[in-house]
Amino acid sequence: AQSVTQLGSHVSVSEGALVLLRCNYSSSVPPYLFWYVQYPNQGLQLLLKYTTGATLVKGINGFEAEFKKSETSFHLTKPSAHMSDAAEYFCAVSKSGGSYIPTFGRGTSLIVHP
Amino acid sequence: DAGVIQSPRHEVTEMGQEVTLRCKPISGHDYLFWYRQTMMRGLELLIYFNNNVPIDDSGMPEDRFSAKMPNASFSTLKIQPSEPRDSAVYFCASSLVGQRNTEAFFGQGTRLTVV
Numbered sequence A: 001a002q003s004v005t006q007l008g009s010h011v012s013v014s015e016g017a018l019v020l021l022r023c024n025y026s027s028s029v030p031p032y033l034f035w036y037v038q039y040p041n042q043g044l045q046l047l048l049k050y051t052t053g054a055t056l057v058k059g060i061n062g063f064e065a066e067f068k069k070s071e072t073s074f075h076l077t078k079p080s081a082h083m084s085d086a087a088e089y090f091c092a093v094s095k096s097g098g099s100y101i102p103t104f105g106r107g108t109s110l111i112v113h114p
Numbered sequence B: 001d002a003g004v005i006q007s008p009r010h011e012v013t014e015m016g017q018e019v020t021l022r023c024k025p026i027s028g029h030d031y032l033f034w035y036r037q038t039m040m041r042g043l044e045l046l047i048y049f050n051n052n053v054p055i056d057d058s059g060m061p062e063d064r065f066s067a068k069m070p071n072a073s074f075s076t077l078k079i080q081p082s083e084p085r086d087s088a089v090y091f092c093a094s095s096l097v098g099q100r101n102t103e104a105f106f107g108q109g110t111r112l113t114v115v
Helices: none
Strands: A003-007 A010-014 A019-026 A032-038 A044-050 A056-058 A064-068 A073-078 A087-094 A108-113 B005-007 B010-013 B019-024 B031-038 B042-050 B053-056 B065-071 B074-079 B088-095 B110-114
Touching: A003 A087, A010 A019, A019 A032, A019 A087, A019 A108, A032 A064, A032 A073, A044 A056, A044 A064, A044 A073, A073 A087, B005 B088, B010 B019, B019 B088, B019 B110, B031 B074, B042 B065, B042 B074, B053 B065, B074 B088
Parallel strands: A010 A108, B010 B110
Antiparallel strands: A003 A019, A019 A073, A032 A044, A032 A087, A056 A064, A064 A073, A087 A108, B005 B019, B019 B074, B031 B042, B031 B088, B042 B053, B065 B074, B088 B110
């Protein structure tokens, strides 16, 4: 079975500071990994994804994530937080055991202080 | 494409009433998912379909919940009878599996309030 653990239900940063949202996964086969963002009263939208190839992937709004197989991690980073980044962020894994069904983490709420 | 379309966006109903949530997936997608989001439990997968066939409904909480997909462009999630604990945001998502772009695309959700 596949699973995702997001460390920290809330992360608080100052505007301009580094954003780091942590995600660890469990998968018996090479995974597909995703980060989604959810703004208030909206659905989830894809930020970035890793399928194969380059382990550092870049997404929208300046976010990036690095797939580290040895650490089973896929942490999300952004060098400088903006007020508009305040949202809920979800890490997801799929493709474990041939299943393409995404399993989501509990989410991390990013709070950005002026 | 307009994306995944869900209706209604908001639904308020009285306990005991039947509620039907609707979803139109992205054209050409072969998987459709129904998720429920609550503060307590996060994002839960209720059921998913592949080519209109229900594959796994183990996430459906009770027999009061049922889902159908009569054709490739329409799905419904029905709760009968509804209870206050069913209050949540329900999301429909679709994907095209088997290619590199396997991410799920989500609708805007239906916020259900059962009073």
